[in-house]
């Protein structure tokens with residue numbers, strides 16, 4: 001499903017394809033809702049001390065380009081996390097997503113990634129951007145985009161990856 005939004009490398013004179021390329025770069029912006037429960041769960045992961053934390057987000061597809069994030073995984077990083085870097089455990093992430101999928105009667109699906117930054121207003125690093133784009137291309141991602149959430153000490157950064165680009169996202173708290 002996600003494949004329809006991805007770039008295909010075209011040969012020949014790029015100007016011949018300018019119109020279609022531009023069209024691909026202007027997809028519909030997803031409308032993403034989050035519950036207060038999710039906000040509270042994200043808040044609990046705030047990196048007031050210790051190493052960076054990371055996990056995944058799951059939620060439901062509501063239709064008409066609307067999505068709702070329902071659950072935040074615990075921090076599931078592999079050993080060796082530092083204050084400014086960590087890697088989340090792929091196996092534990094898959095287990096969490098699978099568990100939520102089963103428990104929700106097959107409605108909750110993988111929606112994206114969260115991690116922490118020890119800064120007040122977090123912004124994605126170049127490593128964050130390239131790793132989330134890599135995840136976007138994994139075959140088990142069933143959505144046309146994935147969400148990136150960075151929990152800062154004061155604010156949360158929300159973004160989404162589509163067409164190999166990370167864009168910022170306005171989420172709606174419900």
Ligand SMILES: [Zn+2]
Pocket residue numbers: 115116117124125128150
């Ligand atoms: Zn980061």
